[in-house]
Amino acid sequence: MSQVSPLAGSSPVVSASPASADTIITITPVAHAKLIELRDAESERERLGLRLEILSGPGEDFRYDLVFDEFVKAAFTDEVRTINGLKIIIGAKDLDLLRGAELDHDDAKGLLIRNPNKPLKASFEGLVADDEVSAQIEAIVFNDVNPALSAHGGFVTFA
Template identity: 55%
Template sequence: MSPLAPTDSKDTIIEITDEALTQLLILRDEEPEGDRLGLRLEVIAVPGEEFKYDLSFEIITQAAFTDEVRTIGEGDKKIKVIIPLQSFEHVNKATLDYSERQGLIIRNPNKPPLVAIEGLVNDDELSASIEAIIGTDINPSLAAHGGFVTYVGHDEDGVAYLTMGGGCHGCSMSKMTMLEGVQTTLIEQVPGVTKVRDVTDHSTGANPFYS
């Protein structure tokens, strides 16, 4: 579909729940010239890491020629959503929700591309075992600190390559967390894993420890 599709297109790019829409309208109406503003949603995709989202209000008429602009909602309860062309494929079919505890949340079925490292395998039995332990043991533990790891693949020597996201990304403690926690768990529970290597670009986090 052309990025210049009309704003009244029936195709859905992103869904906004009633709770999120109510909150967005409250925030928009608190802004000067709120009736001229739309919600700009930009996705920053870095290979191997979680998507980062930039939500802001923007004057609708200042949207770029190639931006997708869609109206979500009806009557007095509607808002225009502006999505830059480069973000379209990353946010397509996502849902913007709201909860009192977490605020605005984006539930996105799309995932950033994995880090490209030549020679890694991620579709064999060893990979399945690694991903199972990450999903049932490691990530639930890291979630308490707002973090998670993503499996990239393993090499012929049994070295498992992972990236870290959330609270672990950019933190000066994440290297220690990876080597002392995640590595120990994988080596103990998955025969064939000999070592863990962190391939996260921590220089893009809030507290980078290397660049």
């Protein structure tokens, strides 16, 4: 049985077991209603849960995949939680990256995720980034280049 605070502006994804009752992602009431509507349009709706997955790799902006999947076939390591009759499935690799995020719905934009977390940094084999020159270049990129590019949705890393 899921637990939902009637005072919350959005519903936390919680589990029935006290050991894992921490919130991973919140789902606004508008998004919840839309997801129920979409799930109920499926032929096997009673077997389906919303699988939420991050597709992007380290160093890339988050790209998400939201798909209805059979929750009984979820991997042992997947987190499966229920909120107001809707199962949410999140893979173990994405739990920390989705913690604190919010799933919302907008009539113009559709389903959207507001995530306060940042993607993992890309790692490059053989990259030496702990010398003085690397530190100076990183400071220039961080302080001068990226602020200008972030206004347009971009960023720069160096290798």
